[in-house]
Amino acid sequence: MATTAPSPAAAGATGGATPPPAARDDRVGKRPLVATLLSRPEVGSVLGAVVIFVLFMVVAEPFRNPASQGTVLYQSSTIGIMAVAVAMLMIGGEFDLSAGVAVVTSGLTASMTAYQLGLNVWVGVLIALAVSLAIGAFNGWLMMKTGLPSFIITLGTFFMLRGLNLGVTRLVSDGVSTRNISDMEGFASAKAVFAHVFTIGGVNIPITVFYWIFFVALSTWFLLRTRAGNWVFAVGGEDKAARAVGVPVKKTKIGLFMLVGFMAWFVGMHQLFNFNVVQSGQGVGNEFLYIIAAVVGGCLLTGGYGSTIGGAIGAFIFGMTSQGIVYARWNPDWFFLFLGAMLLLATIVNLVVKTQAEKR
Numbered sequence: 001m002a003t004t005a006p007s008p009a010a011a012g013a014t015g016g017a018t019p020p021p022a023a024r025d026d027r028v029g030k031r032p033l034v035a036t037l038l039s040r041p042e043v044g045s046v047l048g049a050v051v052i053f054v055l056f057m058v059v060a061e062p063f064r065n066p067a068s069q070g071t072v073l074y075q076s077s078t079i080g081i082m083a084v085a086v087a088m089l090m091i092g093g094e095f096d097l098s099a100g101v102a103v104v105t106s107g108l109t110a111s112m113t114a115y116q117l118g119l120n121v122w123v124g125v126l127i128a129l130a131v132s133l134a135i136g137a138f139n140g141w142l143m144m145k146t147g148l149p150s151f152i153i154t155l156g157t158f159f160m161l162r163g164l165n166l167g168v169t170r171l172v173s174d175g176v177s178t179r180n181i182s183d184m185e186g187f188a189s190a191k192a193v194f195a196h197v198f199t200i201g202g203v204n205i206p207i208t209v210f211y212w213i214f215f216v217a218l219s220t221w222f223l224l225r226t227r228a229g230n231w232v233f234a235v236g237g238e239d240k241a242a243r244a245v246g247v248p249v250k251k252t253k254i255g256l257f258m259l260v261g262f263m264a265w266f267v268g269m270h271q272l273f274n275f276n277v278v279q280s281g282q283g284v285g286n287e288f289l290y291i292i293a294a295v296v297g298g299c300l301l302t303g304g305y306g307s308t309i310g311g312a313i314g315a316f317i318f319g320m321t322s323q324g325i326v327y328a329r330w331n332p333d334w335f336f337l338f339l340g341a342m343l344l345l346a347t348i349v350n351l352v353v354k355t356q357a358e359k360r
Helices: 008-014 033-038 043-059 065-090 099-117 121-146 148-173 187-196 207-225 227-237 240-242 250-273 286-296 306-325 336-360
Strands: 197-200 203-206
Touching: 043 148, 043 187, 043 306, 065 099, 065 203, 065 227, 065 250, 065 286, 065 306, 099 148, 099 250, 099 286, 099 306, 121 148, 121 250, 148 187, 187 250, 187 306, 197 207, 203 207, 203 286, 203 336, 207 306, 227 250, 240 250, 250 286, 286 306, 286 336, 306 336
Parallel strands: none
Antiparallel strands: 197 203
16 A cells, blocks of 8 residues: 655654755845955945055155155055045035145144234134134034035135135235244143154154044944934935934034034144144145045045045055156156046045945
8 A cells, every 4th residue: 555745744743754944034144255345335446546656665765764654654645634524525425625725724724813913822712613614614504504505605705715815814924834932831732732743663743643543443433333423424415315214414414524624724734733833825735635635535526425544545545656656756747647547546446336236
């Protein structure tokens, strides 16, 4: 007599068969390490930094000197500190074309206020901080009030500040630079805060390098570990959708512009106390260096994507290139060709990386 196999239900009831394993939920699956790394905004800039570092180590003998690396780090830090704020602003979907001249405005304000009124240098420093924050707040407020693109708003601010820097300096100081304030009360302590130089292993490391690292670490924690950091990504991705879910779009964007103002004040104070005077015509064009550093580091021009770590790497690439060309004794005119090519290449790479990350 033929026998028949028990049904699955009967087998389960009698314990004669093991039920099939539950289907794996891809939503909670662990991503491969390579996919995780490739999804990071700064992956392209890391590879670029390695290539440029190796290139100049090979072709420029002075580049191998530890003292030269101290110069590279200093050059990178003065751009990198501003790139932190500019990168966060770009993640929030906006630009600030007045950032370069705003640095000079802060230094001029502190110097001329203290010198002309005979005040302690620290009073000028605090007044400059208030002015810098006010400039950032004005940019953000006017953009939100009018609905005009930040490109237009800050381009107008750029020209106004450039004119004020030159005009007021000529009017007050009868020249294009401020007076030397190195003998004024409070200068020594301010210099120790903003322009001190450490000697480590025989290499001079300006204090701006350590501030740069600190600001990068703090901003990274802020973006990735706080609710306000999530707001920055949200307003950069789609501000209307962000507003619909309760994100304070206006406050977030104004705050980002004020952050740029704060960093402009900080770098301006370094320049003042490092050189004792401020040249009123400087700063023009530096805003593009800050933006390039952020873009090379992974920030998209459309907003909602990027990191300040990437901006730091972009600034380091700038520092290596600007000094490496000198150490290699190449014609410095080629530097600007490199900047343009680097911006285009970085934009394409960032777009490809973001697209592949979204597919995964």
